[in-house]
Amino acid sequence: MGTETVVMGLDTMPRSGLSPLDLSPTVPTNPGRLVTFEGIDGAGKTTQLEQAVDWLKASGILGDRPLVVTREPGGTALGQQIRHLLLSGDWEVADRTELLLYAADRAQHVAQVLQPALAAGALVVSDRFVDSTVAYQGFGRQQDLILIETLNRIATAGLTSDLTLWFDASIDCCLARRAARRGPADRLERSAIEFHERVRSGFAALAAQDPDRVVRIAADGDLAATFAQTQAVLTERLARWWPVPVQTAF
Numbered sequence: 001m002g003t004e005t006v007v008m009g010l011d012t013m014p015r016s017g018l019s020p021l022d023l024s025p026t027v028p029t030n031p032g033r034l035v036t037f038e039g040i041d042g043a044g045k046t047t048q049l050e051q052a053v054d055w056l057k058a059s060g061i062l063g064d065r066p067l068v069v070t071r072e073p074g075g076t077a078l079g080q081q082i083r084h085l086l087l088s089g090d091w092e093v094a095d096r097t098e099l100l101l102y103a104a105d106r107a108q109h110v111a112q113v114l115q116p117a118l119a120a121g122a123l124v125v126s127d128r129f130v131d132s133t134v135a136y137q138g139f140g141r142q143q144d145l146i147l148i149e150t151l152n153r154i155a156t157a158g159l160t161s162d163l164t165l166w167f168d169a170s171i172d173c174c175l176a177r178r179a180a181r182r183g184p185a186d187r188l189e190r191s192a193i194e195f196h197e198r199v200r201s202g203f204a205a206l207a208a209q210d211p212d213r214v215v216r217i218a219a220d221g222d223l224a225a226t227f228a229q230t231q232a233v234l235t236e237r238l239a240r241w242w243p244v245p246v247q248t249a250f
C-alpha cells in the first residue's frame, strides 16, 4: 500500500468545523414555505409580488396562516445599510466585495426574518434570494460558481426556496419598461445588455437544473397575462403544500 497523496485544495484543507464544499443543510424541516420572485432588472418582480400579496390577502386562501413579505438586499435594518452600500453608486464595489456584501445581507435576512417566519408556519414571499446571486454574480459577472455556491450555503445555513418564480422578459422589453417609468435607464444601461443576457441565461440554467423549484413565467406580456400565470402556479403549489382537509358529510 502506497502513501496516500493529499492535495491541499479548497475542499481538502483541514479546518475547524465544516468543509465549505460539504455543508450539509442544517435547516430544520419548516412548517412554512418560501416563495421567491426572481428575474432581471425591470422584468416585473416587484409588480407581480405586490399583486400576488393583494390577491393572497383578499382571497383568504391562506386562512390563518401568516404571510410575510420581504426582499433582498435590505430585508432587515442591517441589510438596508448593506443595500445602500451596494446600490447607491456612492462607492465603487469590487466584484468579490459585492459577493460578500450580498452574502452578509442574506445571512442576516435568514437568521432574523426568513427562518423564524418559516418556523412559525408562514408563507414567506421574497423579492429576490439566492438565485439572484447565482445569476448576477455567477453568470453575469462570471465569478466562480463553486465559490458562490459555498458562500450561499454559509449565508443560508442550507435554507432554499420551496418555489422560485422566474419572471422572464426580453432585455428590450425590460429596457422599454424602465425607460417608461423613469426616463433613460440607470443600472440597466444599453452598455449592460450583454451582462443582462448572461444573467438571463443564468436564470434559464437554474430553471433547467431544478424545474420543480424554479418555474418560468413568461413576463413579456401585459400585467394581466403575467399575473394569470403567477396566480396559477401559486394556487397549485399552495394546494400541494397545504391541502384543504376533505369535508365529510356527517
Ligand SMILES: Nc1ncnc2c1ncn2[C@@H]1O[C@H](COP(=O)(O)OP(=O)(O)OP(=O)(O)O)[C@@H](O)[C@H]1O
Binding pocket: 039, 040, 041, 042, 043, 044, 045, 046, 047, 048, 177, 178, 181, 219, 220, 221, 222, 223, 224, 226
Ligand atoms: N407585465 C407588464 N407589462 C407592462 N408593464 C409592466 C409589466 N410588469 C411590470 N411592468 C412595469 O415595468 C416597470 C418595472 O417593473 P418592476 O419594478 O416590477 O420590475 P422589477 O423586476 O421589480 O425591477 P427591479 O429589478 O428594478 O426591481 C414598472 O414600471 C412596472 O409598472
Ligand SMILES: [Mg+2]
Binding pocket: 045, 046, 047, 127
Ligand atoms: Mg423590483
